[in-house]
Amino acid sequence: MMKITNKNVALIPVFAGIFFAADDQTVVVTILPQIMSDLMVDVTELDRAMWTVTGYLLGYVSVMPIMGRISDIYGRKFIYVASMSVFLLGSVGTGLTNSMGFLESYSYHDSILIRSCVSSILETTTSINWVIATRIIQAIGAGALIPITIAIISDLYSGNKRAIPLGLTGASAEAGAVTGPLWGGLITQSFSWQWVFWLNIPIGLLVIAGILFLVPNSKKTTHKIDYLGSGIIVAAICFITLGCSQSGSNTSFLIIFISVGVSLLIGYYLLSKQNDDSVIPIELFKNIRFLAANTLHLFYGAALIISLVTIPLMVNTVLSGSSLEGGLILMRMTIAIPIGALIGGWLSKHYDLRIPAISGLILCFIALLFMSRWNELIGDPLMSYHLLAAGFGFGLVIAPITTSAINSTGTRHQGSAAGIISSSRFLGMTFGIAALSAWGSQRFQDLLLGINLQIPGTGVLGNPTSGFEDQLIQAGVNLFHHFFIIGSVLCLIGIFPCLLLVKNRTSKDPIK
Helix, strand or coil, rough: CCCCHHHHHHHHHHHHHHHHHHHHHCCHHHHHHHHHHCCCCCHHHHHHHHHHHHHHHHHHHHHHHHHHHHHHHHHHHHHHHHHHHHHHHHHHHHHCCCCCCHHHHHHHHCCCHHHHHHHHHHHHHCCCHHHHHHHHHHHHHHHHHHHHHHHHHHHHHHHHHHHHHHHHHHHHHHHHHHHHHHHHHHHHHHHHCCHHHHCCCCHHHHHHHHHHHCCCCCCCCCCCCCHHHHHHHHHHHHHHHHHHHCCCHHHHHHHHHHHHHHHHHHHHHHHHCCCCCCCCCCCHHHCCCHHHHHHHHHHHHHHHHHHHHHHHHCCCCCCCCCCHHHHHHHHHHHHHHHHHHHHHHHHHHHHHHHHHHHHHHHHHHHHHHCCCCCCCCCCCCHHCCCHHHHHHHHHEEEEEEEHHHHCCCCCHHHHHHHHHHHHHHEEHEEEEEEHHHHHHHHHHHHHCCCCCCCCCCCCCCCCCCHHHHHHHHHHHHHHHHHHHHHHHHHHHHHHHHHHHCCCCCCCCCCCC
């Protein structure tokens, strides 16, 4: 059989895997009400149910910094296939939720052991904790795919030729994350919500087949993996994420979790100084250009998640639209992200990386500033103009950030660099959504304090609550104004680290 070696064709299953893994990152937003209903989770337990989202993010981010390095040692293809297999295992687990009713007949079996096992299985697979656990397994596999993909691109392409495929990597992830809510809504309209996860299986198997046949084997390094350091990094990210999840609800736990996470990072730094095979080489952060790319990615992630959350939230509340309408309006922004990513990749290939990056940030700043003036009367074509401009700006920035991070590091650390630059954006998203929920809830309460329900006197005609509703809508508008302004300011701040990005390289290999 003739071996296919075309590099562009080889990336098709790689990008497909990223797309469908990112899709599951957001698909639960649409199907969460159905999950809660099936598992009899009350609305008062919404904070526990939200761990189906938080848990996925936790697993997704925690493995990103180390998987690039692991792929250096064991090979890109093997680790990609292994990660996709873990993702499929978690999908099967989630799909089995509340689907084991066929075992009920064995609940009356003569054997006490069989009855006990069946009861345990039924009880376990019909709880929200089962969904959370299987979602975390999914996320561990999904989170590994992006850094491995960046490392694969670093192997297949050199220097400025990496810009376009790196832009496609970001575009695939963004497109998947945006399609998730709509995909979940469409599937649950015709089938049960479990089918969202069952459909991952045939798609995932096709991706694995494509990887095995199309992606060439990479050269493995002889360095040993730092298992202790890997555990410390994962634990640190978990504690910091747990701390962020306590924002606005429990200050003492927030301080404890964040303190433990930071302490673990300090411990890792001290440990890595004595270890030549650190999973995250500290020397990378001595590189000002690599540090600038990651700092910019943090601001980018925070601004992006604020936009992604605020737009459908405003549609569903102030504009009185449905969840589907919110998703469709959000699509006007997100459909422009892949387009911007492709053009940003092309510009990064031919010009200084800072040109598309700064242009994208300025465009996002202006678009979000206009969006901060939205009210209950906003409509097309202005709404579409603003959304398309913001999405195009976010897309432009993707390729320059990743290309700069990879091209500013040596070949020896490209896998580690890929993992770090991938995780920095999701850490920014984590911090952004935590700050948004903590500050936003307090701000909304402050706005509500100024609202008075005035009851008209006897015989006075009119709706007694119309004034209250108008004030409530105005409070929501004011809150969302602040959200968009915060996002625009983050884009503006991001210009400063952007100035330090590495210029494009035309040499075959990055700095040794």
